[in-house]
Amino acid sequence: MEKAEQKQKFSLKAIQDKYQEIKADTQFANDRKRWASNIKKFILGVFRLVIIVGICYVILGPVIGIISSSFFSDADNYNTMVYLIPQEPTLERYQLAIKYLDYGKTLISSLAYSLSLMLIQVFICSMVGYGFARYKFPLKNLLFACVVVMIVIPTHTIMLPLYMSFAKFDVFGIIKLLKGSSVNLLSTPVPMYIMTFFGCGLRSGLYIYIFNQFFRGLPKEIEEAAFVDGAGTWYTYFRIMLVNAIPSVITVAIFSMVWQYNDTFYAKLFLISDDIVISKKISTIQATISNVEKIYDPNIQELYLDAGVVLIMIPIIIIYVALQKYFIEGVERSGIVG
Amino acid sequence: MMKRNRKRMSLMTKRSITGYLFILPWLIGFIWFYARSLFMSVQFSLCELTVNPGGGYTLDFTGFDNYIYAFRVHGTFKQILTTSIGNMLIDVPLITFFSLFMAILLNRKFKGRTLVRAIFFLPVILNSGAILDAMELARTMMSGGISSASAEMAAASSGNGASIQYYIQMFSALGLPDSIIEYISGAVSRISDIINASGVQIIIFIAALQSIPGSMYEVARIEGATAYETFWKVTFPMVLPHIITNVVYTVVDSFADSDVVDLAYDTAFTNNNYGLSSVMSLTSTVLTCLILVIICRFIQKRTFYYN
Numbered sequence: 001m002e003k004a005e006q007k008q009k010f011s012l013k014a015i016q017d018k019y020q021e022i023k024a025d026t027q028f029a030n031d032r033k034r035w036a037s038n039i040k041k042f043i044l045g046v047f048r049l050v051i052i053v054g055i056c057y058v059i060l061g062p063v064i065g066i067i068s069s070s071f072f073s074d075a076d077n078y079n080t081m082v083y084l085i086p087q088e089p090t091l092e093r094y095q096l097a098i099k100y101l102d103y104g105k106t107l108i109s110s111l112a113y114s115l116s117l118m119l120i121q122v123f124i125c126s127m128v129g130y131g132f133a134r135y136k137f138p139l140k141n142l143l144f145a146c147v148v149v150m151i152v153i154p155t156h157t158i159m160l161p162l163y164m165s166f167a168k169f170d171v172f173g174i175i176k177l178l179k180g181s182s183v184n185l186l187s188t189p190v191p192m193y194i195m196t197f198f199g200c201g202l203r204s205g206l207y208i209y210i211f212n213q214f215f216r217g218l219p220k221e222i223e224e225a226a227f228v229d230g231a232g233t234w235y236t237y238f239r240i241m242l243v244n245a246i247p248s249v250i251t252v253a254i255f256s257m258v259w260q261y262n263d264t265f266y267a268k269l270f271l272i273s274d275d276i277v278i279s280k281k282i283s284t285i286q287a288t289i290s291n292v293e294k295i296y297d298p299n300i301q302e303l304y305l306d307a308g309v310v311l312i313m314i315p316i317i318i319i320y321v322a323l324q325k326y327f328i329e330g331v332e333r334s335g336i337v338g
Numbered sequence: 339m340m341k342r343n344r345k346r347m348s349l350m351t352k353r354s355i356t357g358y359l360f361i362l363p364w365l366i367g368f369i370w371f372y373a374r375s376l377f378m379s380v381q382f383s384l385c386e387l388t389v390n391p392g393g394g395y396t397l398d399f400t401g402f403d404n405y406i407y408a409f410r411v412h413g414t415f416k417q418i419l420t421t422s423i424g425n426m427l428i429d430v431p432l433i434t435f436f437s438l439f440m441a442i443l444l445n446r447k448f449k450g451r452t453l454v455r456a457i458f459f460l461p462v463i464l465n466s467g468a469i470l471d472a473m474e475l476a477r478t479m480m481s482g483g484i485s486s487a488s489a490e491m492a493a494a495s496s497g498n499g500a501s502i503q504y505y506i507q508m509f510s511a512l513g514l515p516d517s518i519i520e521y522i523s524g525a526v527s528r529i530s531d532i533i534n535a536s537g538v539q540i541i542i543f544i545a546a547l548q549s550i551p552g553s554m555y556e557v558a559r560i561e562g563a564t565a566y567e568t569f570w571k572v573t574f575p576m577v578l579p580h581i582i583t584n585v586v587y588t589v590v591d592s593f594a595d596s597d598v599v600d601l602a603y604d605t606a607f608t609n610n611n612y613g614l615s616s617v618m619s620l621t622s623t624v625l626t627c628l629i630l631v632i633i634c635r636f637i638q639k640r641t642f643y644y645n
Contacts (some may be wrong), residue, residue: 010449048443055440058530061474063460124363131360135353143361146368151590152626154599156358157619158375160382163379164395165374198367206587210542213579217549233356251545255538258462262469273539309469321456 053106063313070094070307077299093307098304100288101281101308107315110278113189114260120196121207122249122254127198130237134223144212150205159269166191187271202263207252214248215241254323258316282308383616391419404613415601416620422596423625426589429532432525433582433588437536442573455544462537465536535591539584546580547573570643578641585633589626598622 022032060067064084069077076082097103132144163186169175170182185191195201199208222244226236242249267277274281286305295301358365383404385397408415424469444455464473508617509519525532593599598618606615 047447048448052443052454055533056454058533059457059460063464066473100425100626103523107474128361128364131357134607135357135360136350137354140357141561143365146372147364148586148630149627150368150372151586152593152630153372153376153623154594154602154619155605156599156603157379157616157623158372160606160616161375161378162371164378165371195367195371198370199364199474200371204364206590209586210583213583214419214549237360247549251541255462262464279469314462317460320459323451 002244015279021128066306066309069303070310072303074300076302093303094311096289096293096302097285097307100280100285100292101311102275103311106275106278106281109276110261111299111315113276114257117196117201118253118256118261120193121201121204121260122253124197124199125204125207125252126211126242126245126249127237129208130215130241131210132212133215139212147205147208147212150200151203151209162191163269185270189272191270192266192272202259202266203255207256210248210252211245214245218244239306250323254320257319261316278312282312350610352537360617379616379620382612383620387612389610399611404617408614408617412614418597418601419622419625422593422598422622423629426519426592426596427629428524429528429535429592430585430588432532433536433539434584437539437584438543438577438581440536440540442569444540445544447548458540461534462541535588538587538591540561542580542584542587543577546577550576578637582634582637582641585637586630589630589633593622593626596622 068084068086070093071089071091072082072086073088073092075088076086079087100210128147132147166183166185169185169191176182185194196204205290218241222240223236226240231240262279264277264280264283266272267280272280274284282305285308286301289295290301291305295304346520384399384401386400386404387395387397389395440458440616444458464470506519506523509522510516554572554576555568558572563571599622602615602618602622605611605618
C-alpha cells in the first residue's frame with residue numbers, strides 16, 4: 001500500500017518535473033505550439049464530423065427506409081428478420097409505379113410546368129424586390145408591409161375567394177364583352193400562370209422579400225457608376241444589378257422550382273390535371289394500384305407508394321445537386337458583391 | 339405646355355415613377371388577388387355563406403355572431419390557438435440559431451460538402467404532402483435502428499426514456515431552474531422536427547455567409563482578431579439582415595403547418611362552415627402579423643446595412 005503510494009508520488013513528481021522541463025525548454029516551442037494546434041484542429045474536426053453525421057442520419061433515416069422498402073418483395077415484407085436489406089429484392093414495385101404514374105410523360109410535363117413558373121417567378125420577383133430596395137416613392141412602406149402581409153397570410157385564408165374568382169374569370173367585364181360570358185379557368189394551369197405573373201404565385205412574397213434584402217445589401221456605388229456612365233434604368237437593372245444578384249437568383253430559383261414541383265395545394269384548389277402535377281398524382285397511386293391490381297394488404301400497397309415516392313424524389317435531387325455547382329460558382333463569379 | 343411640364347418633373351419624381359414601374363406587376367396582382375380576397379374573407383366572416391347548387395353563393399349578414407361563437411362557444415379553438423403560438427415562440431430562436439450554426443459548419447471547406455448540403459436540403463424538397471406521409475410511415479414502420487433516434491426522443495418528451503430522465507435529474511441536481519431544463523429537454527426531444535424545419539434557413543444563411551467579402555476576414559486576421567471576435571464583429575453583423583428573413587420565414591412556416599390552419603380547413607370543408615373558418619384564419623393571421631411586427635422591430639434596431 002505504502003509502496004504504491006510512494007510510486008504514485010514518484011510518478012506524479014516525475015510528470016511535474018517533466019512538464020516544467022518541457023515548459024522551460026524554448027528550443028522546440030514552435031513545434032509544441034504546432035502540435036497543440038494540430039490536436040485542437042483534430043478535436044474540432046471530429047466534433048464537426050459527429051454533429052454533421054448525426055444530423056444527416058436523422059434526416060436520411062426515413063429516406064433510406066423508403067428506398068430500401070421499395071425493393072422489398074412480399075416475402076421480405078412479411079419476414080420480420082429482414083431489416084433494410086431485402087433478401088429477395090424485386091423491381092416489380094417500380095415497374096407498376098412507373099406504369100401507373102405514366103412516369104416519363106408526367107415527369108416531363110410536370111418539370112416543364114414548374115420550370116416555366118420558376119422563370120416567371122425569378123423575373124418578376126427580382127424586379128419587384130429591386131424596385132422596393134432602390135427607389136423611394138410615396139406609400140412605399142405601406143406597400144412593403146403588403147408584401148409581408150402576403151407572406152404571412154396562410155393561403156387557406158384566401159382559398160375560397162380565389163376559387164370563386166377563377167371559376168368565373170373576368171377582367172373588368174372585358175372577357176364577358178368579347179365572348180358573352182366569363183371563362184372558367186379551373187382545371188387548367190392558367191390560373192397559376194396568371195397569379196405568378198402578377199407576383200402572387202406560390203410564396204412569391206418570400207422571394208420578393210429575399211431579393212429586397214439582397215439588393216439592399218449591395219453598395220449604391222455600382223448603380224451610381226452605371227448612371228454616370230450613361231446606362232439607363234432598365235439596362236442598369238438587367239445587365240448590372242441582376243448579374244450581381246446571381247447568388248440570390250439561384251437561391252430563389254431552387255426554392256421556386258422545388259416548391260412548385262411539390263405543391264399540391266394550388267394544384268388541388270385549381271383542379272389542375274394529374275398529368276401536369278406529378279406530386280398530385282402520387283397521392284392517388286396507392287388507391288389506383290390496389291384497385292386495379294387487386295392488392296388488398298395495406299402493407300404491400302405501401303411498398304408501391306414508396307417506389308413512387310422514390311421516383312418523384314429522383315429528378316428534384318438531381319436538379320438540386322446540379323444547381324448546387326452553379327450556386328457556388330455564381331457566388332464566386334460575383335465576388336464583387338458587397 | 340407639355341415641354342414645360344416635363345422640364346419641371348424633378349429627378350425625384352422620375353425615380354419614384356420608375357420605382358412604381360418596377361413594382362407594377364406585383365401591385366396589380368396584390369390588389370387583384372390578395373386585397374380583394376382578404377376583403378371577401380372578412381365579408382365571409384361577418385356573414386353566413388351558403389353555396390348555391392348552380393355555382394355562386396349567397397351571403398346573409400349576421401354581424402359578429404361567428405366571432406362570438408369562435409371565442410365563447412367553440413370547444414377547442416382558443417386552446418389550439420394558444421398552444422400553436424406558444425410552440426412557435428419556442429421554435430423560432432431554436433431554429434434560427436441551429437440553422438446559423440449549421441450554415442457556419444457547412445460553409446467551411448471539407449470533403450463531401452456538396453453531399454452534406456444536398457442532404458440538409460432534403461427536408462425542403464420532401465415537404466410535399468404525399469411524400470411526408472410516406473416518410474412518417476417509414477419512420478414508424480422501422481422499429482429500432484434508424485428511426486429509433488427520433489422515436490426515442492419522442493418517448494423522452496413524455497418522460498418515459500430512462501436515459502433522458504437521468505440527465506434531467508442530473509441537471510436539476512445541478513440547480514438549474516425547472517423552466518430551463520424543460521426548454522432544453524423539449525428542444526432535444528423535438529430535434530428531428532427542428533432539423534426538418536431548418537433546411538431553408540440553412541440555405542439562406544449559407545448564401546449570406548458567402549456574400550460576405552473575404553477582405554473583411556483578411557483585415558480581421560491581420561488585425562489579430564480571434565475566431566470568436568471575428569464571428570461577433572464580422573460574420574454576425576453581416577448576417578443579421580438575413581436573420582430577419584429567416585425569423586419571418588420560420589414564423590410563417592410554423593404557422594402554415596399549425597393546428598389552427600388545419601382546424602380552419604376542417605371547419606370549411608368538413609363542416610361547410612365557411613364563416614367560422616374565415617374567423618379562425620383571420621384571427622390567427624392578425625396574431626401572427628402582430629408577433630412578426632414586434633420581432634422585426636426588435637431585430638431591425640440592431641441591424642446594420644452595408645450601404
